Amino acid sequence: MQKREELYSGKAKSIFKTDDPDRFIMEFRDDTSAFDGVKKAQLSRKGMVNNKFNAFVMEKLKDAGVPVHFEKLISDNESLVKNLKMIPVECVVRNVAAGSLCKRLGIKEGTVLTPSTFELFLKNDELHDPMINEYHALAFGWATQDQLDQMRSLTFQVNDVLKTLFANAGMTLVDYKLEFGLFEGQVVLGDEFSPDGCRIWDAKTGEKMDKDRFRQDLGNVIEYYEEVGKRLGVTF
Structure with a gap:
């Protein structure tokens, strides 16, 4: 290629x-x-x-x-x-309260969310990726109802797979964002899944092992990314 x-x-x-x-x-x-x-x-x-x-x-x-x-x-x-035709809507699942959810709603960081929450955000850096709902996506033509339904279903399917994967490796998958696009008419998961786009905590200590280490000047960012990967079984 x-x-x-x-x-x-x-x-x-x-x-x-x-x-x-x-x-x-x-x-x-x-x-x-x-x-x-x-x-x-x-x-x-x-x-x-x-x-x-x-x-x-x-x-x-x-x-x-x-x-x-x-x-x-x-x-x-x-x-x-x-090559996907990207849908400009980010899907966010939160299993544990952290980040902007705590700021917006006054929820204590670390609160386990039952059930997990599902949110939509418009992918637009200039507007700081504002939170939206399905009616916005439909009214402005960002996605169809069928696409939104598939995106939500796939996002929770991802959660079922990855929560278990991380838990078995001694970590908590706190939250993450996903992006989707269309390939030959099918809704397909795009972009990436890495510690850049999710929050991961050590299950015992609660130590942050993701991009919050960069946001909050905690240091050793890549060392922790590698530690997460090695626990999961990634070969670097």
Whole structure:
């Protein structure tokens, strides 16, 4: 698969065209950012760690019947993925209260949520990814009802698989965000699943093992990303 011109460069990943119009190369860079790009840094090995972490998780989800855009690793920092028409709506599941939920609703961090909550956000950096509901998505044409239903169902299917996976490795999957797109008319999981887009705590100590280490200046960000991966069985 020949790598061609860059199609898109985001905060931490770049997308390149290939000689197959239905396949892209997704490159994970060492860039990291928080607070809508206000805080930025370069973290050595981050691209490699997130690429391999994402590949591991995507294979687990694929084995569980979740349609994913990931196809295969092609280098330490690159993966071959399907060319999706992305739906500009992020799906967020929260198993434990943390982050913006605590700020918005005054909920104590660490409160176990039963049932887990499901929220929608518009993917728009300029607007700071505002929270929306299904009526917004329908009224403004961001997604159809059938697509929203499938996205919600798949997001909770992912939760069933990954909560168990992390729990068996001594960790709590606190929350995460997912993005979806369309491939040949089918709703497919896109983007990535890595410690950049979820919260992970040590099940015994509650120690944070995710991007909050960067947001909150806790240090050893990539070391903790690698520790999470190694507990799950990722080979770096």
